[in-house]
Amino acid sequence: xxxxxxxxxxxxxxxxxxxxxxxxxxxxxxxxxxxxxxxxxxxxxxxxxxxxxxxxxxxxxxxxxxxxxxxxxxxxxxxxxxxxxxxxxxxxxxxxxxxxxxxxxxxxxxxxxxxxxxxxxxxxxxxxxxxxxxxxxxxxxxxxxxxxxxxxxxxxxxxxxxxxxxxxxxxxxxxxxxxxxxxxxxxxxxxxxxxxxxxxxxxxxxxxxxxxxxxxxxxxxxxxxxxxxxxxxxxxxxxxxxxxxxxxxxxxxxxxxxxxxxxxxxxxxxxxxxxxxxxxxxxxxxxxxxxxxxxxxx
Amino acid sequence: xxxxxxxxxxxxxxxxxxxxxxxxxxxxxxxxxxxxxxxxxxxxxxxxxxxxxxxxxxxxxxxxxxxxxxxxxxxxxxxxxxxxxxxxxxxxxxxxxxxxxxxxxxxxxxxxxxxxxxxxxxxxxxxxxxxxxxxxxxxxxxxxxxxxxxxxxxxxxxxxxxxxxxxxxxxxxxxxxxxxxxxxxxxxxxxxxxxxxxxxxxxxxxxxxxxxxxxxxxxxxxxxxxxxxxxxxxxxxxxxxxxxxxxxxxxxxxxxxxxxxxxxxxxxxxxxxxxxxxxxxxxxxxxxxxxxxxxxxxxxxxxxxxxxx
Numbered sequence: 238x239x240x241x242x243x244x245x246x247x248x249x250x251x252x253x254x255x256x257x258x259x260x261x262x263x264x265x266x267x268x269x270x271x272x273x274x275x276x277x278x279x280x281x282x283x284x285x286x287x288x289x290x291x292x293x294x295x296x297x298x299x300x301x302x303x304x305x306x307x308x309x310x311x312x313x314x315x316x317x318x319x320x321x322x323x324x325x326x327x328x329x330x331x332x333x334x335x336x337x338x339x340x341x342x343x344x345x346x347x348x349x350x351x352x353x354x355x356x357x358x359x360x361x362x363x364x365x366x367x368x369x370x371x372x373x374x375x376x377x378x379x380x381x382x383x384x385x386x387x388x389x390x391x392x393x394x395x396x397x398x399x400x401x402x403x404x405x406x407x408x409x410x411x412x413x414x415x416x417x418x419x420x421x422x423x424x425x426x427x428x429x430x431x432x433x434x435x436x437x438x439x440x441x442x443x444x445x446x447x448x449x450x451x452x453x454x455x456x457x458x459x460x461x462x463x464x465x466x467x468x469x470x471x472x473x474x475x476x477x478x479x480x481x482x483x484x485x486x487x488x489x490x491x492x493x494x495x496x497x498x499x500x501x502x503x504x505x506x507x508x509x510x511x512x513x514x515x516x517x518x519x520x521x522x523x524x525x526x527x528x529x530x531x532x533x534x535x
Numbered sequence: 536x537x538x539x540x541x542x543x544x545x546x547x548x549x550x551x552x553x554x555x556x557x558x559x560x561x562x563x564x565x566x567x568x569x570x571x572x573x574x575x576x577x578x579x580x581x582x583x584x585x586x587x588x589x590x591x592x593x594x595x596x597x598x599x600x601x602x603x604x605x606x607x608x609x610x611x612x613x614x615x616x617x618x619x620x621x622x623x624x625x626x627x628x629x630x631x632x633x634x635x636x637x638x639x640x641x642x643x644x645x646x647x648x649x650x651x652x653x654x655x656x657x658x659x660x661x662x663x664x665x666x667x668x669x670x671x672x673x674x675x676x677x678x679x680x681x682x683x684x685x686x687x688x689x690x691x692x693x694x695x696x697x698x699x700x701x702x703x704x705x706x707x708x709x710x711x712x713x714x715x716x717x718x719x720x721x722x723x724x725x726x727x728x729x730x731x732x733x734x735x736x737x738x739x740x741x742x743x744x745x746x747x748x749x750x751x752x753x754x755x756x757x758x759x760x761x762x763x764x765x766x767x768x769x770x771x772x773x774x775x776x777x778x779x780x781x782x783x784x785x786x787x788x789x790x791x792x793x794x795x796x797x798x799x800x801x802x803x804x805x806x807x808x809x810x811x812x813x814x815x816x817x818x819x820x821x822x823x824x825x826x827x828x829x830x831x832x833x834x835x836x837x838x839x840x841x842x843x844x
Contacts, residue, residue: 280642282771335822340642341588345778346821348771352814360808472653472767479646513657519650520635527639527647 249505251384256501257494258390261397262456264493267474268404268486269448275484275533276421276441279332280340282347284449285471286354287320291453292462293358294319296367299457306374312457317450324446328439336438351467359464367462375458389458396455400448404486407444417441421484476519482529491530495522550692554685562684563756566691568796570752573695575776575788576702577745582774583782584706585738586718588645591652592773594632595743597765599625599750601659604672604760614678621754622747628655629743633736649767660762671761675754687756694752698745699789705741706785714738775813779820781827790829 270284294316302308327350335343371389378385408414416437420427428434460466477496481488496515503514522530550569554562574596581589603621606612612620636647659666666672681690705711717724717731725731754760763769772795780791795813802809824831 331818331822338821338825341582342778342821342825345771345775345817348775349814349817349821352810352817356808356811356814360811468766468768472649475646476650476653479643479650483642509663510658510661512661513654516650516654516657520647520654523639523643523647523650524635527643 252501256497258393260493260497261393262452266452267477268489269445270474271478271489273445276417280344283350285467286351287449288453289467291316291320291450292457293362295454295457306372309372313454316454317447320450321443321447325443328442369457371458480522482531482533485531488531559684562688566688566756568793569691569695570749572789572792574749575792577742579777579788581742585714590645591649591770593765593770594652595625595746596750599747600753600760603751603754604675607675618751621751625747626744629740633739637732656765673759691752781830784829787827787829
């Protein structure tokens with residue numbers, strides 16, 4: 238019964254809160270992925286590489302502007318912009334010609350972009366670890382129920398819902414968002430009423446890439462920025478998106494919550510096999526709800 | 536077809552004579568090419584002929600290898616039994632995973648398979664006491680006859696040739712034809728009374744079995760196993776081999792696997808940016824040669840073949 242004792246101990250709450258702050262990153266990245274999947278129907282394996290690009294760009298911006306709060310906040314804007322610009326080139330240069338290809342081909346094409354981006358990052362930044370220190374403003378930790386929770390994790394916890402609401406507003410309350418939703422259902426019909434679907438797709442893709450970059454910039458102070466950080470993340474993001482329902486933003490949120498919580502609680506219950514639990518959760522969810530938890534746009 | 540037979544005979548003769556003049560390292564590479572070709576062709580049974588999105592095929596390769604390696608290191612059973620058990624275990628795993636995934640189709644099938652496969656990978660990766668964890672298992676004892684580089688090569692060649700023959704027969708059999716019919720039009724196949732899911736499940740098990748054979752060959756050639764063999768990126772690499780050679784031809788994956796393995800060996804001497812090159816090649820192939828190198832050649836010289844209807 239050792240695992241039960243672990244679970245009810247006071248460490249659980251802080252573990253859950255730290256897990257939730259990681260969930261925020263997962264949500265931001267996977268919401269971009271699900272947006273691209275839902276509207277453009279591209280299973281974008283390169284999304285994880287864009288996240289890595291975001292993290293490395295944030296490192297460069299912070300080292301150029303200094304490690305203060307202003308430098309950090311600037312990095313949170315500039316790094317995703319760099320990634321978004323990169324995404325714009327990818328979309329206009331390649332994907333816009335290939336929308337009618339099979340999913341399998343698109344998946345492999347994006348995998349080839351993942352390989353290329355991975356090596357480009359290696360060429361630009363080298364293969365050593367990079368790290369960003371948490372800005373002074375976020376250092377230290379708050380006492381919650383007598384347990385220290387770093388301020389930065391609290392900041393992440395706040396930013397998650399903010400992004401979710403922002404995305405909901407963009408998709409449901411702006412004209413572009415409405416057109417994008419219509420294009421997700423029937424792109425041909427949307428173009429028949431005189432709307433340039435190509436640019437709607439480009440906008441959606443760029444927004445998705447921006448989110449990947451933002452996720453990378455936000456994780457930068459918490460981990461070692463390294464080559465290969467894309468591999469594990471893209472798999473998690475895909476599983477989250479599938480679990481939540483393809484193309485559904487709230488599904489991405491729900492999926493990230495399940496993934497993040499099973500991960501952090503799993504490690505408490507059974508340290509050696511903690512990494513198995515999130516995958517197990519995905520299998521259970523898909524076994525009972527083959528098309529994901531929430532309705533898919535597919 | 537006569538010409539093809541002659542060409543195959545010549546190829547086999549050439550492969551048999553390779554160790555006579557190749558240095559030891561290249562004999563090893565040749566064996567790796569053969570077993571990787573077997574792995575890619577086994578994946579092609581599911582994805583090219585069956586139209587099933589088998590995204591995590593490397594799991595069966597890995598489990599075939601681990602099954603063999605564990606039998607050889609942890610049990611006193613004869614080695615021959617170990618070499619058989621590995622593939623059978625991966626066929627069994629393929630059946631179990633297939634039963635869980637088969638209700639879904641296309642991308643959903645692929646993603647559920649990836650999550651199940653990652654489950655297997657994570658278990659192998661962490662179960663230090665049984666599988667050796669991320670170190671894997673090294674120095675696996677083998678029977679003397681196949682322990683030498685030449686012995687391992689000839690064993691690999693014989694098994695691979697046998698498996699290719701068997702897979703070719705399977706593809707040409709009524710079962711194989713039905714499978715291709717299902718790939719091209721599942722609704723119509725089901726309407727004329729074909730049990731679609733059962734056929735797909737059998738195809739998955741066969742693919743898993745031959746993938747497992749490739750894994751057991753890896754144990755013979757490399758003497759070690761490690762969890763990276765079944766990481767998802769390797770699965771996509773095998774998929775690239777199928778695509779590069781041509782998914783709708785029987786020998787396409789063999790061509791693709793040979794190209795990629797050899798290219799990697801020779802390019803790695805000159806540059807560390809192998810991924811960049813691989814990505815560039817793959818991008819060009821997808822954009823300009825969606826039927827693969829061999830598929831393109833077949834279509835060029837024999838119109839009407841080598842391409843999905």
